[in-house]
Amino acid sequence: MFFMNRLPNRAVFAKFSLSIVLGTVGTIVGIFWFVLVMIIPHTAMPSLVPLGGTLFCLLVIAYNILWVRLFGFKLKDTEVEIEQGVISKSYDAVPYSRIQNVNITRTIFERILGISTVRAETAGANTGTEAVIPGVDANTAEDIRVKISEKIHNNSQT
DSSP states (O other), rough: OOOOEEEETTTTHHTHHHHHHHHHHHHHHHHHHHHHHHSSSTTSOHHHHHHHHHHHHHHHHHHHHHHHHEEEEEEEESSSEEEEEESSSSEEEEGGGGEEEEEEEEOOHHHHHTEEEEEEEEOOOSSSSEEEEEEHHHHHHHHHHHHHHHHHHHHHHO
């Protein structure tokens, strides 16, 4: 297997910031209710419900961390290859000849963390964006955009 570029750890916070916030709040609420049930035994709330909610939130956070850790991309000579997924893996190859435009976007969380999302738009994709590389460093995002743009330009001349 060839080497794939991986996302930085802080990409977890930008890509899945809402899941992490909800998971953290759910965990705190679950722990609070569990402690409340242990202190006041006559509380109507069964102690397994908040524990189950806490475990679910932790599973969501773990899944999101794994998704970021397992995401990979490679800029090859003729195409951009993207590997993603935890339970169901996806291996996509987007030829440079199909890419029409390359954009860099940065949400508020991404700006705070110093990371960006690179989007390569193709003519044939339903959404217009077929290759998405989230959570890369801002400087790396610009390098990726320049490299893909050069490949597009070289393909259009041949």
